[in-house]
Amino acid sequence: MSGWDRFLDSFLNARVAWEYLPKIVEGFGVTVQLALCIILTGLAAGLGLAVLRALGLRPLNWLIVFTVDLFRALPPLVIIALLYFGLPAAGLSLSGFAAAWLALSLVLMAFAEEIFWAGITATPRGQWEAARSTGLSFAQTLGWVILPQAVRMVIPPLTNRTIAITKGTALASVVAVPEILGAAQAGVSFSFNPTPLTLGAVAYVVLFVPVVILGRWIETRFAWKR
Numbered sequence: 001m002s003g004w005d006r007f008l009d010s011f012l013n014a015r016v017a018w019e020y021l022p023k024i025v026e027g028f029g030v031t032v033q034l035a036l037c038i039i040l041t042g043l044a045a046g047l048g049l050a051v052l053r054a055l056g057l058r059p060l061n062w063l064i065v066f067t068v069d070l071f072r073a074l075p076p077l078v079i080i081a082l083l084y085f086g087l088p089a090a091g092l093s094l095s096g097f098a099a100a101w102l103a104l105s106l107v108l109m110a111f112a113e114e115i116f117w118a119g120i121t122a123t124p125r126g127q128w129e130a131a132r133s134t135g136l137s138f139a140q141t142l143g144w145v146i147l148p149q150a151v152r153m154v155i156p157p158l159t160n161r162t163i164a165i166t167k168g169t170a171l172a173s174v175v176a177v178p179e180i181l182g183a184a185q186a187g188v189s190f191s192f193n194p195t196p197l198t199l200g201a202v203a204y205v206v207l208f209v210p211v212v213i214l215g216r217w218i219e220t221r222f223a224w225k226r
Helices: 003-011 014-054 058-073 076-090 096-122 125-133 138-175 180-191 195-221
Strands: none
Touching (some): 003 195, 014 096, 014 138, 058 096, 076 096, 076 138, 096 138, 125 138, 138 180, 138 195
16 A cells, blocks of 8 residues: 555545544534634623723722733633633533633633724724713713724724634634544544544535635724725
């Protein structure tokens, strides 16, 4: 058997691929669910923290900055492991899916808060003053005038960061979540052949290439016209 034949038998084995394709498809669905949960939770929490930070309450701001810096500094895998293996010692058990969802949502929350906050602070001060001079309250000025401008400015970095973190769904395999990588690793273990990993790689391409294209379209659609 030539080297090329060995490569095909190891990574593109048709029999193994057909046998484990259903598991990869199931893992694809789990990955999509997990990614959507992370995006919705992480972005909402990040925006909420940025709005609270805009209130200017110093003790609250210190707490927000500490929380954000903590989750930006910790590797996502460490957070997943702490939640999944550490919380049971405190009497609180999470499923692998919930642990991965919470951990990656906290990471996305931390980065999203900083991005939203950068957009809020980048909005010219005159926008605040002009809105308040018309009789709008602080909350109305923030919600109707400042946030729409801030969100539009930060869409490009926010999109890139969201895509980068949602690709971390592969880390959920370490806590037995049957997402794409978890299903592929199980297939390799049972078949003694790495073809399931090839299927997993194809599944990630099928999932995230459209996401990247969508992100690029969003950046173009909402970019400031020069």
